[in-house]
Amino acid sequence: MNVKDYEYIVEIARQKSLSEAANRLCITQSALTKFLQRVEAQLGTPLFNRIGKRFVLTAIGQMYVNKGLEIMRLDQEMEDELAKMRSDGADAIRLGYSMGQTSFIMNHLLPAFYKRQSAMSVSLKEDSSTGLIRDVEDGKLDICLAYAREEKPGLSYFPLASSGMALAVPKHSPLMRKAVSRPDFPHPVLEDRSWMDEPYIRLASFTQSGRIAQEYFIQIGRYPKSRIYVENVRSAMSAVENRLGNCILAELPHAIHKVEYLSLPDLRITKQRTCLITRKGSQPQEAMKLLIHLAQTLYQQPEKS
Template structure:
């Protein structure tokens, strides 16, 4: 089995077509098509279903990709162990992180990490946490900083930071005039307010949906935004409320002076911040140190 061929097959799967993958890999489309044919000839079976609009794997293709990911992980583990034996830390570390977290965390951890490991090349992949979990599972990055409420069985989650979920309410709202700052509440206390929502798929939105269902009401949505930073700034200026981790509010004078915050009774629906990697990945010394540096910079944000 050819590992380079396997990496090309995975690139096609991620891109959705041979043409798109060829552009990303900077090779010709006919050359990439020949690679697919070579793999299929070796297996004696088709690996892609070419009848769908977007290329999908056949059962044989799924087994091939699963097996090759295991082989590639084993190879990476071996090379990492050999490099440590030689005390040689020349490597490329692919780190996944959300755009929101990268703003606050990367300036705190990368200078210390790169000073300790100047021969490690860092490649950043900025994606929403749910996409990062998928990318990790597929071997698209080595480690990731993920904020999530759920966990995948094939990934390891090492806790960096607990999060407290709050309702942030503009001082223009009725709830802010009715209830004192810092009071723990049920989400139903805001049933008459306008909500600024994060888009579906965001873990905070998932928690909000669970709590609203538990409290048996449908939030009245004023706006829906993808970016949490934009959502909190808009909420502070409007007659509106927003479900948000307290850590994203604490110390931000742009919103603290215009809002009140109320810890939410989450009834087990929580999310936390983790350092994640595939369970079968051997953590190198520089990966372990990255975790230690990040953990030293994280803290529990609570009211």
């Protein structure tokens, strides 16, 4: 039987009437009657009890319809996936990027890529670094732009930058006036912990930045006043930009959010490496090599204001 056969039986069950089902299926009632008789003969059992003009499912008929609905659902899922693959292109690059890197991907990397590879398709996925790296390992992504604190066997790493951890604060925050310049820090330094009495945006610990911030608070034995909990860097940056609180996170050189960074003297944690990551042993197509080259070239370029 094909999927269309199941659709016919399911429609009869829904309408409880051959004539109504035939109308909805746009076939004649006689054709639908012959079809049902043929199916029941093949199965050796009736699927419906005839009660007057009503068709009511038997126990076997109910099981048949349940399985038919499942087959129809799987068929639709397959059609949807095939349509997506046709839309993306069979040779599309499956690129993942960590939340917070949207500006670099959309404003810099892809425009430069399409100047050289106008016919190439790219399928994008945004997720946490942990999720992206897992997807590369599982073959669900070809390449990802993510933070990497350690290298995993079976993966190749193409470094783009090392990102320090800092306290992100809104533009013109009063904390900027409390900070002092020190030659051994990349940003003005807050030498006391008065910032911990201000509202804080807590970033989920399953993110790299959130986990490092959590380790820092455990190390100093103190926690800030959390106002909002968010699950990704993009939301954290947006909350800071809108003056809802401050947040410890990795610096993003191409972030579009209007925030400023402050260094914390006791936040001496190893910098996070921002890398492009692929599976070892895979032979990257020319388009993938171009993508890697462009990312390595563009990532360190300063954002134009």
